[in-house]
Amino acid sequence: xxxxxxxxLLIAVPSLLGIxxxxxxVLALAPGDPFSDLATNPNxxxxxxxALRAKFGLDDPIYLxxxxxxxxxxxxxxxxxxxxxxxxxxLILQRLPTTLYVIGSAQLIALLIAIPVGVYAATxxxxxxxxxxxxxxxxxxxxxxxxxxxxxxxxxxIKLDWLPFVYSTDLNGTGLARLGEQIxxxxxxxxxxxxxxxxxxxxxxRSAMLDVIRLDYVTTARAKGLGQRRVIVTHVMRNAMIPxxxxxxxxxxxxxxxxxxxxxxxxxPGIGSLLISSILSNDTPxxxxxxxxxxxxxxxxxxxxxxxxxxxxxxxxxx
Amino acid sequence: xxxxxxxxxxxxxxxxxxxxxxxxxxxxxxLAVVSAVLLFILVTAVVxxxxxxxxxxxxxxxxxxxxxxxxxxxxxxxxxxxxLLARMIYGGRISLAVGLxxxxxxxxxxxxxxxxxxxxxxxxxxxxxxxxxxxLSLPQLPLLLLLIYLFRDGLKAAFGPEGGIFILIxxxxxxxxxxxxxxxxxxQFLSLREKEFVEAARALGASPLRQVVRHILPxxxxxxxxxxxxxxxxxxxxxxxxxxxxxxxxxxxxTWGRLLFDAKDYLDISAHWAxxxxxxxxxxxxxxxxxxxxxxxALDARRVI
Numbered sequence: 001x002x003x004x005x006x007x008x009l010l011i012a013v014p015s016l017l018g019i020x021x022x023x024x025x026v027l028a029l030a031p032g033d034p035f036s037d038l039a040t041n042p043n044x045x046x047x048x049x050x051a052l053r054a055k056f057g058l059d060d061p062i063y064l065x066x067x068x069x070x071x072x073x074x075x076x077x078x079x080x081x082x083x084x085x086x087x088x089x090x091l092i093l094q095r096l097p098t099t100l101y102v103i104g105s106a107q108l109i110a111l112l113i114a115i116p117v118g119v120y121a122a123t124x125x126x127x128x129x130x131x132x133x134x135x136x137x138x139x140x141x142x143x144x145x146x147x148x149x150x151x152x153x154x155x156x157x158i159k160l161d162w163l164p165f166v167y168s169t170d171l172n173g174t175g176l177a178r179l180g181e182q183i184x185x186x187x188x189x190x191x192x193x194x195x196x197x198x199x200x201x202x203x204x205x206r207s208a209m210l211d212v213i214r215l216d217y218v219t220t221a222r223a224k225g226l227g228q229r230r231v232i233v234t235h236v237m238r239n240a241m242i243p244x245x246x247x248x249x250x251x252x253x254x255x256x257x258x259x260x261x262x263x264x265x266x267x268x269p270g271i272g273s274l275l276i277s278s279i280l281s282n283d284t285p286x287x288x289x290x291x292x293x294x295x296x297x298x299x300x301x302x303x304x305x306x307x308x309x310x311x312x313x314x315x316x317x318x319x
Numbered sequence: 320x321x322x323x324x325x326x327x328x329x330x331x332x333x334x335x336x337x338x339x340x341x342x343x344x345x346x347x348x349x350l351a352v353v354s355a356v357l358l359f360i361l362v363t364a365v366v367x368x369x370x371x372x373x374x375x376x377x378x379x380x381x382x383x384x385x386x387x388x389x390x391x392x393x394x395x396x397x398x399x400x401x402x403l404l405a406r407m408i409y410g411g412r413i414s415l416a417v418g419l420x421x422x423x424x425x426x427x428x429x430x431x432x433x434x435x436x437x438x439x440x441x442x443x444x445x446x447x448x449x450x451x452x453x454x455l456s457l458p459q460l461p462l463l464l465l466l467i468y469l470f471r472d473g474l475k476a477a478f479g480p481e482g483g484i485f486i487l488i489x490x491x492x493x494x495x496x497x498x499x500x501x502x503x504x505x506x507q508f509l510s511l512r513e514k515e516f517v518e519a520a521r522a523l524g525a526s527p528l529r530q531v532v533r534h535i536l537p538x539x540x541x542x543x544x545x546x547x548x549x550x551x552x553x554x555x556x557x558x559x560x561x562x563x564x565x566x567x568x569x570x571x572x573x574t575w576g577r578l579l580f581d582a583k584d585y586l587d588i589s590a591h592w593a594x595x596x597x598x599x600x601x602x603x604x605x606x607x608x609x610x611x612x613x614x615x616x617a618l619d620a621r622r623v624i
Contacts, residue, residue: 015452019453019456019457022453022457022462023462023465026462026466026469027469135350138605138608138612139605141608142552142601142608143601143604143605144560144601144604146559146560146563146576146579147579147600147601150582150586150593153586154586154590158586158587250455253455253457253458253459253460254459256458256460257458257459257560260460260461260464260564261460261560261563261564264564265583275461275464276464276564276565276566279464279465280565287464287465287468288465290461291461291462291464291465294458294461295456295457295461297458298456298457298458299456302456
């Protein structure tokens with residue numbers, strides 16, 4: 001198992017390099033350069049502009065620039081935000097926990113909805129429950145997150161006045177009251193993401209369960225006299241979860257996309273809203289760094305999925 | 320060979336033409352039929368709407384701001400008193416056009432990559448599949464935002480504000496969604512290229528290109544059509560998301576997502592402004608997804624229903 005995890009880690013390195021190459025190519029192909037303002041600014045003498053260009057290596061051949069950029073990223077030297085006047089890495093580290101907290105709880109709730117519903121629907125295929133669950137799942141992943149968010153605000157904040165629709169970091173109060181407030185303001189953003197995820201996960205779980213439930217070893221387990229619950233939970237589910245993990249891993253980029261939208265709607269101070277605000281204010285170092293962080297997170301969660309995969313199916317880690 | 324033996328009498332009775340058989344299978348999916356009708360109505364309304372509803376999309380009327388639905392303005396008005404029905408018809412044209420065009424891009428790129436990877440037996444195939452997997456693990460929305468951020472101004476200067484953004488959005492959305500198609504096409508090609516009819520074509524001296532275009536591709540098309548249908552819905556969502564974040568089409572172009580973006584600050588006083596475009600996006604997407612589901616029933620010959 002340890003060897004398997006190590007091997008997976010080594011495989012993640014080329015894909016990170018590939019992603020960094022894609023990002024760098026995009027940046028290098030883009031018209032204009034970060035110092036174009038200096039050239040037109042009359043207060044900056046041209047030789048200062050040229051010296052700056054030389055210092056940042058903008059006139060080097062492109063592969064050298066890529067290696068410089070990569071080395072700087074690896075050293076944690078991510079540049080300086082033009083707008084907030086702090087280092088990019090401090091800015092991102094401030095905001096990353098909020099994003100992870102929202103995404104993590106949304107994924108957890110999505111799993112808590114999708115696994116029971118999917119499993120129950122698969123044990124009774126084409127029943128009324130199955131059909132209703134299927135239709136809801138379809139509607140769920142056809143509803144874009146920004147529209148669900150707006151609907152939630154309309155219903156729960158404006159009409160019913162139950163929940164706040166702006167997420168705030170400096171809550172007053174202490175102890176339990178503060179914790180309650182913290183949870184209350186996270187309900188809507190987390191549910192928007194969780195329902196969207198749960199919809200597609202339910203379909204994955206159902207179809208994976210249906211594939212396994214017809215296999216001979218399940219009939220054998222039943223013939224041995226095991227109860228329905230035992231057969232489903234220990235015999236069918238463990239095998240059915242293997243493809244589900246893969247499919248969920250493939251969904252991870254979409255989760256981050258949804259997180260950007262929900263952070264924007266509910267004004268959550270996470271890295272998604274940081275990305276949008278720095279795009280709107282042309283803050284290139286932050287834009288690049290946040291995109292790279294998103295890419296790293298995707299690779300990291302894929303790695304976790306791989307490890308889970310090896311745990312669910314020991315044959316994989318032996319190969 | 321199988322084709323020489325006569326089909327059994329029972330099988331003969333149930334034989335339909337392929338097209339009728341497809342329609343029979345599609346019809347069984349009730350929601351897919353309803354969705355096809357809904358989508359047809361939506362497309363007709365968006366295409367022919369401006370000829371019937373002759374209100375301009377940017378007539379400002381400060382006497383009628385933020386009004387709810389009425390006879391003069393069936394969908395109400397926005398904060399400048401502009402007619403929302405007219406704006407939604409205009410926006411629908413853009414949203415649907417972006418969806419279709421981005422689907423074409425992703426299907427063409429995906430089919431090309433998948434076909435190349437499926438036909439080559441060497442390093443090229445492995446390389447292309449590595450590239451596909453790499454693209455699958457890219458964070459799509461951040462990358463989409465980054466690309467639009469970097470290339471927006473250049474294309475705006477070259478093709479005008481609306482044309483430039485249209486080309487950019489279509490290329491970027493299509494360019495980030497071709498991977499599932501490529502995987503499907505490759506899988507189909509790997510099994511089809513070993514089939515007897517392809518071998519027969521090869522034995523008759525058909526060039527690789529002819530084998531692909533005349534023999535393999537037509538048989539691999541079913542899953543591609545299904546994936547393409549669902550891609551239209553995904554592209555509509557992607558475009559609306561960009562507009563909703565304020566980074567899609569220019570502010571005076573009322574796409575559905577843009578209308579939602581403008582409406583979100585007025586939710587408490589005029590909910591209709593957000594509800595109509597949101598419902599339009601939802602109906603278009605859910606209808607297309609159900610049609611894709613119905614097509615899966617209709618085109619997947621292995622499934623018996």
